[in-house]
Amino acid sequence: MIKEYSGIAPKGDILLIQKLCEKLEGKSFLHVNSTREGGGVAEILHRMIPLLQDLGINAKWEVINGDAKFYDFTKKTHNALQGNEEIFTKSMWDHHYEVNKANMKKLSLGADAVLIHDPQPAPLINFRSASSKKRNKVWIWRCHIDVANPASNVWTNMKKYVKNYDAAIFSVAKFCKSLPIDEFIVTPSIDPLSDKNIELSEQEINAVAEKYSIPRDKHILLQVSRFDKFKDPIGVINAYKIVKKYNDCRLILAGSPATDDPEGEAILNEVKNYAGNDPDIIIMLLPPDCHRDINAIQRMSDVILQKSIKEGFGLTVSEAMWKEKPVIGGAVGGIPLQIVHGVTGFVVHSVEGAAFRIRQYLNNPEMARRMGQRGKEYVRNNFLLTRQIRDYLSLWYSLKNKGKNVIEL
Ligand code: UDP
Numbered sequence: 381m382i383k384e385y386s387g388i389a390p391k392g393d394i395l396l397i398q399k400l401c402e403k404l405e406g407k408s409f410l411h412v413n414s415t416r417e418g419g420g421v422a423e424i425l426h427r428m429i430p431l432l433q434d435l436g437i438n439a440k441w442e443v444i445n446g447d448a449k450f451y452d453f454t455k456k457t458h459n460a461l462q463g464n465e466e467i468f469t470k471s472m473w474d475h476h477y478e479v480n481k482a483n484m485k486k487l488s489l490g491a492d493a494v495l496i497h498d499p500q501p502a503p504l505i506n507f508r509s510a511s512s513k514k515r516n517k518v519w520i521w522r523c524h525i526d527v528a529n530p531a532s533n534v535w536t537n538m539k540k541y542v543k544n545y546d547a548a549i550f551s552v553a554k555f556c557k558s559l560p561i562d563e564f565i566v567t568p569s570i571d572p573l574s575d576k577n578i579e580l581s582e583q584e585i586n587a588v589a590e591k592y593s594i595p596r597d598k599h600i601l602l603q604v605s606r607f608d609k610f611k612d613p614i615g616v617i618n619a620y621k622i623v624k625k626y627n628d629c630r631l632i633l634a635g636s637p638a639t640d641d642p643e644g645e646a647i648l649n650e651v652k653n654y655a656g657n658d659p660d661i662i663i664m665l666l667p668p669d670c671h672r673d674i675n676a677i678q679r680m681s682d683v684i685l686q687k688s689i690k691e692g693f694g695l696t697v698s699e700a701m702w703k704e705k706p707v708i709g710g711a712v713g714g715i716p717l718q719i720v721h722g723v724t725g726f727v728v729h730s731v732e733g734a735a736f737r738i739r740q741y742l743n744n745p746e747m748a749r750r751m752g753q754r755g756k757e758y759v760r761n762n763f764l765l766t767r768q769i770r771d772y773l774s775l776w777y778s779l780k781n782k783g784k785n786v787i788e789l
Contacts (some may be wrong), residue, residue, distance in 0.1 A: 381434040382766075388572050389766040397766060399789040400773040401435045408438040409776070410491035414454065414500035416443050417668035418638025419606060420568060420695040421497050421524055427571040427765055435769075440491065444483040444501045449475055451642050454500045460534035461499065461527045462610055462690040473537055477503045493776045494519045495549075500640065502541040518779045522549040524568070526610075526690040526713035527557070546779055551693045551714050564775050567717060568693045569768035570702060570759070575671035577702050580679055588676035594662065599629040599742055602681035603696075604674055607635045607647035610690040612710065614654055615731050617661065619687065622735035624660070627742045634664040634677060679703050683741045683748070687734050691715050698763040701725065701755030706741045706748035708734055718763065724755040 385394060409432060413421050425441050432439035446454070453472045460466040480503035489504065490512070496504055496519070505519055512519070521542050527535065527550070535557065542548055547562040556563050570577055589596055601620055605611035613633050620631040633651060637644045648665060655661040666673065678684060684700035686709045693714030700707045701718065707725035709715035719725035726737040741748040781787045 381431055384573055385764075385766050388760070389764045390761060393764075393766040393770045396770050396789075397435065397773060400770070400777055401437060403777060403789065404492075404773060405436040406438060407493070408440065408491040409493045409495070409772075410440045410442065410489065411495045411497065412442045412444060412487070412489075412501045412504060413497035414444050414446070415638055415640040418636060418641065420693065422638075423576070423695060424568055424571075424765070424768070427574050428769060431765065431769065437773075438491075442487045442489075444480065444487070444504075446479040446483075446500075448642065450479045450500075451640055454640065455642055457499045457534055457538070458525060459610075460531040461525050461538070463526075463529045463531055465531045466534070468533065468537070477506075480504050481507065492517050493779075495522050495772070496520070496545070497522050498524055499538055502538060505541055505544045508544075516780060518546045518776060519544075520547045520549060520775075520779075521545040522566075523555065524551060524692040525555075526552075526692050527555045528552075528713070547775065549775070552717060555713075562779070564771075566768060566771040566775070567714060567763060568695055569763050569765045570695055570698045571765040572702060572760075576675050577699060578672075578675065580672070580676055584672075585676045585679050588673050589680055591673070592662075592664065592677075594632070594677070594680070595630070596680060598660070599627065599682040600632060600680060601629055601683050601685060601738060602632045602634065602677060603685045603687065604634045604678065604699075605686070605688075605696060606638055606641055607644045607651060608641065609643075609647060610688055612687045612689050613647070613651045615689070615734070616685055616687050617651070617654055618731040619685070619734035619738060620661070622732065623738045623742070627739055629682075629738075629742065630660045630662065632662045632664060632677065632681070634666055634674065636666045636668045636670075638668070675703075678705065681705060683708065683738050685734065685738075686710065686715060687728065688712055688715065694718065697725075698759045701752070701759045704749075704752035704756045706752050707755060708737045708741075718758070719755075720758065723751070724758045725751060 429439045429441045456466045484507040549564045549566045684705045686694045686697045688710040691713035697718045711727040728734045
């Protein structure tokens with residue numbers, strides 16, 4: 381399977397992965413998160429686990445489960461880590477811990493490397509077996525959230541767990557925290573061979589347009605996102621409304637529910653109300669697994685937005701760039717890592733800024749095309765799955781060899 385990436389992903393990444401796998405062959409690498417469907421973490425794990433297995437790593441993926449109270453709390457922590465003031469009580473944190481304790485009894489956590497994703501399963505570290513540390517096994521906490529400016533107290537509570545890991549991974553340098561453990565920066569990635577990103581024929585794109593009754597007689601603006609306030613769907617509608625005064629176009633807001641996101645429905649209703657009865661605003665609630673359809677919708681669009689006001693990384697930006705689409709993203713979190721302003725897209729700070737850049741693209745298709753092409757190459761060199769696997773294996777191997785100045789492969 382890794383061979384299929386040859387000619388698509390950078391050769392150096394593939395070679396390094398192969399070398400690292402010679403060293404780590406047969407070892408177990410467990411990932412734990414809180415949902416199998418919805419959002420970027422699940423998106424990546426669905427692709428990364430089988431590829432790691434094919435490379436000879438015993439990769440496993442476990443998902444923790446909780447009750448509604450648990451998901452309400454973890455969504456609150458997510459929001460607070462991204463800067464919202466939320467009210468937390470001791471009993472909420474206790475419940476978070478107890479749910480993790482109950483999960484620990486059901487999950488098999490023994491592995492040579494354990495990568496725990498995000499705050500939901502963070503307390504699992506407290507149940508690490510005593511022998512795990514002695515036997516040079518590594519436990520890493522991986523944060524996918526924009527934690528540049530968390531609300532007061534939430535990080536203090538999270539840190540109680542995070543400091544017990546061997547290392548922490550953040551997506552962007554400015555998310556790093558003061559911690560007594562090693563910290564690494566690893567950006568997320570997209571899989572060029574997945575249903576979400578694979579090349580599609582014009583015929584298939586047309587069929588998807590027909591299936592969802594999307595007319596193609598006007599320019600299409602698109603944002604694909606969970607219905608989450610930090611993705612700013614209302615801001616996208618406002619930008620579209622400004623553009624619409626000058627350029628006839630249609631807006632698609634496509635999203636699907638995530639099992640660990642209890643706020644999605646309320647935000648979706650708010651967005652529907654705000655859109656009113658404008659026939660050129662299409663709001664699509666899609667099943668979580670219709671990756672090929674989303675691929676087609678991205679490919680039929682003229683401008684793709686990710687106008688977030690907080691964003692861990694924003695995989696949808698790289699997905700759009702890989703399809704050579706002109707992109708516009710909020711200047712937050714991981715988005716400016718992907719969008720080199722004026723080169724591979726535009727980053728914006730306001731609704732008006734977004735509207736201005738949409739019009740610039742629509743009025744200058746040749747410029748939009750060139751920026752789209754550069755975007756694809758930028759993603760090829762920086763944000764493909766192979767690069768992320770390279771980074772995970774490298775940091776695992778370096779943690780195993782901690783203390784050595786030079787690690788030979
Ligand atoms: N996504 C999807 N269907 C939707 C909405 C989003 O498949 O209706 C995918 C999207 O294509 C991307 C991921 O979910 O791969 C979202 O990742 P991102 O990093 O953009 O945001 P997150 O949801 O993790 O905050």
